[in-house]
Amino acid sequence: MPAAPLWRSRTTRSLLLQGGFALALLAAIVAATLTARANLSAQGMTSGFDFLWTSTGWEMNFTLLPAAPTDPYWWFLLLGLLNTLLMGLIGLGGASVIGLIVGLMRSGRNPAARFLATLYIELFRNLPLILQLFFWYALANALPNPRAALDLGPALLSSRGIYLPGLAVPYGAAIVIAAILLLGLALAIRVLAARRFARMEPVPRRVLALSLVLLAILASAAIALATHPPGTGWLSLPQPRGLRIDGGIRVQPEFACLAIAIMTYGGAYVGEIVRGGFKAVGRGQLEAARALGLSPWQVFSRVRLPLAFRAMLPILINQYVWLIKATTLGIAVGFSDFFMVIASSITHSGQTLELIGILMGGFLVVNFSLAAVLNRLNRAIALKGHNTGGAA
Structure with missing residues (x-):
């Protein structure tokens, strides 16, 4: 019996169709690129990334590292990306803390606590984030000037920002100390969650994690001792000086308002995720824990919370990625995040396509990295064949 023609094979037809579609898509991309280059050349605009090495000629109002118009x-662009990462770290951390508190209040038995948590969620979840940002920014602008700044103990509050006490060390040393502390904390969390340490006994694993944190603290203390100016105090306190405030750490209104808006808005969604995670824990598992003689705190910390965290983590990943993208709203109040730096760079350089590509690539890297880390954590703590649902 003669063999059937190749064109009658479903596999062959599928491969040919997919190959033709890929070639057509590639041809469209190449044609669009050539057309865009021709149009730019006709308008006297050059394409490429050589502009990245030219001076900007403008200033950023908030940077973690030194910057100048030259x-x-x-x-x-790197400084803008660092600002976005810092805002994301503070926003996600604050939203997680607020969401955990609100979720516990919603899951509790106290009617007053449940009512307050429900009121918070319905209020902040149903107002647009940009509207909340404008509200906090208008409130910040309504604060008194530095001469009449509100005294909050060691901190001062004025229309120019929040002034907090800080270490009396150079700015660069403070950045290094903060980075070392964050690295130590991240390594400790990795030790507690990674599979490679799963066979280690719980007590040695906790000792190793605590040792990493203590090592980071000791290294930070050594840097502080080496860079601290002799003959001065260890704390730099904000002090009013006429029309300005000297000393301490200044948190700009734009930064503070965006952080508060992301934390309060994200906390409402995280609170609902936390409540759903607690409801996913089966009643039989809690009754079994009580039957073993565990105290209420042990039931919560060793049974209910771990199982709820496993249930809520996949949804939290999506929420965290969305909150990272929400940092782009900082441009509405003048915060120099990655998006605002890209927009300002387009205005000054005219390299629109290149900068839009950098913007998309930057956010793809940040969000994919965050999702990859959290997904790995999700796989590390997952219980194979275990079902956390079935709450009666």
Whole structure:
């Protein structure tokens, strides 16, 4: 019997169709690129990334590292990305803490606590984030000037920002100390959650994690001792000086308002996720824990919370990725995040396509990295064949 023609094979037809579609898509991309280059050349605009090494000629109002108008574009883009990461770290951390508290209140038996938590969620979840951002920014602008700043103990509150006590060390040393402390904390969390340490006994694993944190603290203390100016105090306290405030750490209104808006808005969604995670824990598992003689705190910390966290983590990943993208709203109040630096760079350089590509690539890297880390944590703590649902 003669063999059937190749064109009658479903596999062959599928491969040919997919290959033709890929070639057509590639041809469309190449044609669009050539057309865009021709149009740019006709308008006297050059394409490419050589502009990244030219000076910007403008200033950023908030940077973690030193910046000047003579710095190149690539340095400003890096600083904007660092600002976005810092805002994301503070926003996600604050939203997680608020959401955990609100979720516990919603899951409790106290009617007053449940009512307050429900009121908070319905209020902040149903108002647009940009509206909340404008509210906090208007409230910040309504604060008194530095001469009449509100005294909050060691901190001062004025229309120019929040002034907090800080270590009396150089700015660069403070950045290094903060990075070391965050690295130590991240390594400790990895030790507690990674599979490679799963066979280690719980007590040695906790000792190793605590040792990493203590090592980071000791290294930070050594840097502080080496860079601290002799003959001065260890704390730099904010002090009013006429029309300004000297000393301490200044948190700009734009930064503070965006952080508060993300934390309060994200906390409402995280609170509902936390409540759903607690409801996913089966009643039989809790009754079994009580039957073993565990105290109420042990039932919560060793049974209910771990199982609820496993149930809520997949949904939290999506929420965290969304909150990272919400940092782009900082441009509405003038916060120099990655998106605002890209927009300012487009205005000054005219390299629209290149900068939009950098913007998309930057957010893809950040969000994919965050999702990859959290997904790995999800796989590390997952119980194979275990079902956390079935709450009666």
